[in-house]
Amino acid sequence: MNPARVDFVVDLIYGLLIFASIALIAVLGTRVGVAFGLGVLASYVVHVVWKMARFDPDWMTREVADEVEETVTEEVTEEVEQTVSQEVDEVIDRLEEINDRVDRRPRTEEVDERVEELTRESRPDDGSERDR
Structure with a gap:
């Protein structure tokens, strides 16, 4: 049997099961239909992962690598x-x-x-120091 036909038939069956869950909700009530529908959707997720792995074996590796990289x-x-x-x-x-240290240091003008000032204080004004 052709793999593409098998995939088509499986997808068709899942679609019919989802339709059956909607019919169960309408006929029997919400609890039974929702439970059946969740089961169908969970199995469909498993089927999609299997299909992706079959057609593209590196798919899961790339997905994990991308997630790790991110x-x-x-x-x-x-x-x-x-x-x-x-x-x-x-x-x-x-x-x-x-x-702060540089700001605490005296400026060049202040040093000059x-x-x-110190030179003037140590220098005699009238020259009497030289005569002695």
């Missing part, structure tokens, strides 16, 4: 962002400390003024 990428990106953020914060703190 998860790893998100986790690595998040971890890198946290690490970089922490390191940037540390560098900013160190720069602020350095800026103080040197002139």
Whole structure:
């Protein structure tokens, strides 16, 4: 028997079973029909996974690999962002400390003024120091 025909017949049977579950809901009540319908849908999911694996054997491997890649990428990106953020914060703190130290140091003009002031104080004004 041709595999394509078998798949067609199986899909047709699943469709008929879903129709039967709708009919059961209408005739017997909601509980029986919903239970039957959920069973049909669960078995259909198993059938689709089997069909995908049969026609494309690497399908599940690709799906898992894609999911793993996406998860790893998100986790690595998040971890890198946290690490970089922490390191940037540390560098900013160190720069602020350095800026505070630099701000506490006297400016060149202040140093020059103080040197002139000390030089004037140590130098005699009237030359009497030289005569001694």
